[in-house]
Amino acid sequence: MPPTTQIAASTGDDPAGGAAAPVELTWERIRSLPKVLLHDHLDGGVRPATVLEIADETGHELPVSGDERTAEGLGEWFRRAADSGSLERYLETFVHTVGVMQTAQALHRVAKECVLDLAADGVVYAESRYAPEQHLEGGLSLEEVIEAVNAGFRDGEREAAAAGRPIVVRALLTAMRHAARSAEIAELAVRYRDHGVAGFDIAGAEAGFPPSRHLDAFDRMKADNAHFTIHAGEAFGLPSIWEALQVCGADRLGHGVRIVDDIALGEQPAADDPVAAAAAVTDGSDRLRLGSLAAFVRDTRVPLEMCPHSNVQTGAARSIAEHPITLLARLRYRVTLNTDNRLMSGTSMTQEMYALVTETGWTLQDLRWVTTNAMKSAFLPFDERMVLIEDVIKPVYEVLGAQ
Numbered sequence: 001m002p003p004t005t006q007i008a009a010s011t012g013d014d015p016a017g018g019a020a021a022p023v024e025l026t027w028e029r030i031r032s033l034p035k036v037l038l039h040d041h042l043d044g045g046v047r048p049a050t051v052l053e054i055a056d057e058t059g060h061e062l063p064v065s066g067d068e069r070t071a072e073g074l075g076e077w078f079r080r081a082a083d084s085g086s087l088e089r090y091l092e093t094f095v096h097t098v099g100v101m102q103t104a105q106a107l108h109r110v111a112k113e114c115v116l117d118l119a120a121d122g123v124v125y126a127e128s129r130y131a132p133e134q135h136l137e138g139g140l141s142l143e144e145v146i147e148a149v150n151a152g153f154r155d156g157e158r159e160a161a162a163a164g165r166p167i168v169v170r171a172l173l174t175a176m177r178h179a180a181r182s183a184e185i186a187e188l189a190v191r192y193r194d195h196g197v198a199g200f201d202i203a204g205a206e207a208g209f210p211p212s213r214h215l216d217a218f219d220r221m222k223a224d225n226a227h228f229t230i231h232a233g234e235a236f237g238l239p240s241i242w243e244a245l246q247v248c249g250a251d252r253l254g255h256g257v258r259i260v261d262d263i264a265l266g267e268q269p270a271a272d273d274p275v276a277a278a279a280a281v282t283d284g285s286d287r288l289r290l291g292s293l294a295a296f297v298r299d300t301r302v303p304l305e306m307c308p309h310s311n312v313q314t315g316a317a318r319s320i321a322e323h324p325i326t327l328l329a330r331l332r333y334r335v336t337l338n339t340d341n342r343l344m345s346g347t348s349m350t351q352e353m354y355a356l357v358t359e360t361g362w363t364l365q366d367l368r369w370v371t372t373n374a375m376k377s378a379f380l381p382f383d384e385r386m387v388l389i390e391d392v393i394k395p396v397y398e399v400l401g402a403q
């Protein structure tokens with residue numbers, strides 16, 4: 001694939017600015033890059049060893065036994081079970097992480113380990129989401145759940161900084177779209193906005209549960225000038241994205257990958273052949289047409305929280321090489337790169353970046369661009385975002401780019 005700097009320069013929206021010498025992007029080099037993660041589920045990133053240990057303590061029944069009942073065996077089970085081609089089946093695996101996250105101690109531990117794992121992966125800023133309503137089986141209140149997770153995040157940040165890997169982590173409170181607690185959860189997101197919570201989200205099975213069912217929650221967030229994202233355009237198409245933006249007023253889209261359904265390559269939907277469509281962008285031909293929703297998302301710089309490995313597992317994309325993220329990046333959408341569920345997808349930010357580099361030709365400039373996009377789109381105050389961009393992200397990419 002031709003270098004992307006051509007397009008970036010022509011749109012004036014290229015934080016990398018100009019061409020740089022090609023740098024060999026090995027796994028280790030990518031791991032050492034500063035990364036920003038906006039879409040990562042706390043209950044989708046539990047260490048398998050932690051699931052095993054807590055299950056042993058609490059009696060939670062796991063789906064592995066005998067020789068498979070090891071951290072490795074359990075990790076493998078999650079990846080296999082999530083690799084189903086269906087979002088609904090993928091989500092069924094969460095019963096075994098949520099099931100061991102029902103006490104303050106367990107939530108604290110999982111949250112702290114999450115921060116340490118992200119810091120080891122080179123993440124310098126992360127928004128970690130979870131649904132407080134799913135952690136009440138042990139008798140905790142919603143507030144106790146939030147406070148236990150917050151305490152774990154703060155301890156993780158301290159430990160990571162002491163080890164020379166500073167990271168800033170904020171929580172996003174998720175409400176489950178099939179349930180009816182979204183107004184309560186939005187209320188809590190507002191109440192804890194200066195105490196570790198940066199925003200609100202809805203998640204869960206998409207088909208049959210349009211985001212407009214939760215309008216009161218979104219109205220509550222807007223009334224208080226608070227931020228929210230909505231899982232939309234993952235297992236369901238354009239109507240879900242349209243509602244999330246035009247009815248609910250989402251600041252960002254969780255996944256949003258189906259926006260390609262509103263892009264055409266000649267007479268064909270670009271979704272049929274995203275690789276050819278990406279090539280059509282870079283060869284300068286004018287065969288690509290954006291529908292009005294696709295144009296709106298690009299024109300208004302709606303951040304897309306894209307999660308390639310997760311999408312391949314749930315059937316929202318055919319492969320990493322054919323994932324629409326590369327087409328959307330070439331078209332200069334406000335693309336961000338994310339893990340979604342590190343445990344279920346056996347992934348990490350390093351893995352997501354490495355796969356794009358090796359399978360679709362992403363460059364160091366692309367990685368810097370996607371990282372800056374994510375930092376710009378974070379639900380963190382503007383001045384704090386700028387400090388991370390200027391003092392933490394830019395210097396590393398600049399040194400590497402100059403090599």
Ligand SMILES: O=c1[nH]cnc2c1ncn2[C@H]1C[C@H](O)[C@@H](CO)O1
Pocket residue numbers: 041042043044087091094098129130131134174203204205231234310340341
């Ligand atoms: O990719 C996803 N789409 C919709 N819902 C999801 C996805 N990944 C995780 N979830 C659900 C399952 C979790 O239990 C919940 C809160 O993190 O969010």
Ligand SMILES: [Zn+2]
Pocket residue numbers: 039041203231254340
């Ligand atoms: Zn998600």
